[in-house]
Amino acid sequence: MLTIHPPKRFLFGPGPTQVEPRVYEAMSQPVVGYLDPYFFEVADQVKKGLQECFGTTNEMTLAISGTGSSGMETAVSNFVPEGSKFAVIVGGFFAERLCEMGRRHGANIVRLEKAWGETAGDDEVREFILRERPATVAYVHAETSTGALQSGNAICEAAHEVGALVIADCVTSLGGVKIGVDDTGIDIAYSCTQKGLSCPPGLSPFTASALAVERLKTRARPNTVWYLDLVLLNDYYSAAHKYHHTAPISNFYALREGLALIAEEGVEARWARHLENHERLVARMESLGLSMHVAQGYRIPHLNTVRVPEGVDDLAVRKRLLADEGIEIAGGFGPLAGKIFRIGLMGPLATADNTRFFLDAFAKAVR
């Protein structure tokens, strides 16, 4: 008999998001050894599924052990050498975290600042990168703290003109909206399992281009973070299968099944479903007299930020939703504390029925 009984929740927040029963079932299957051929079969299926969602043919595509932040630190520790210039487009909490990691790894940080909820335009991005001539540029594709979706095309184009590599934080975007790693020209991208992919937290999908892998080989010194050294991780996951650390086997099962669900639906159909329900939400919010925080055309479709109306206490609304309906959503933080609701309509919850269920409960709680 199980002795643990977590409450039933509807995870309409930014993450972790709702997990499909099939993914839980996969997770409860017997653990095999970290060098078992079956594990590498699963890891290979994970790689293929991730390539599809990222939109890449990158050979170096894998899942890092740890949550999204481990992918961020894998990117920074491997591709931002000490003393190098690291340019970051900053318009929210997670871009700040990228700067903080860069600082800790001894990089010289230069920032292009935007207000929280705005994105950087093509001309200003170009001017910034050509002026600073950094070794590495980073941006957050879907800034979960604000709801803004930053386009990467101009960033990648300008960065490549000055010989810089581009890191894209795709923690919230993967599985939720198109990224197009290869088409955009992104060199390094990382994500997580518990947001757009609808799996439990624990792994960080990661991809690096052939150019980035070349850069890895020319590092003067090896990565100081042994655990996230891509050279060592590659020796484990690629043909040599040389022991590095014990992969979290059950999390791989979960991700493998989650990616199978996405493949069955078709990743483009999944993106379209997120967009459809985003539009439903926007229409209903506007009919309630509420407004979206991010300008139309720059919104993350599956992570909606709605302004808290005058005279409404956002914490009281969130508490009521959780107590009455078991619904979790999030508030804002930093400069947006108390000013926005952050509402995820992702994966199994992004259906017409579930969106209506949420919006009815939300309308009642706000009233």
Ligand SMILES: *Cc1c(COP(=O)(O)O)cnc(C)c1O
């Ligand atoms: C959630 C998030 C992270 C951090 O991921 P964790 O899984 O919490 O470690 C980084 N960047 C963005 C954009 C995120 O939304």
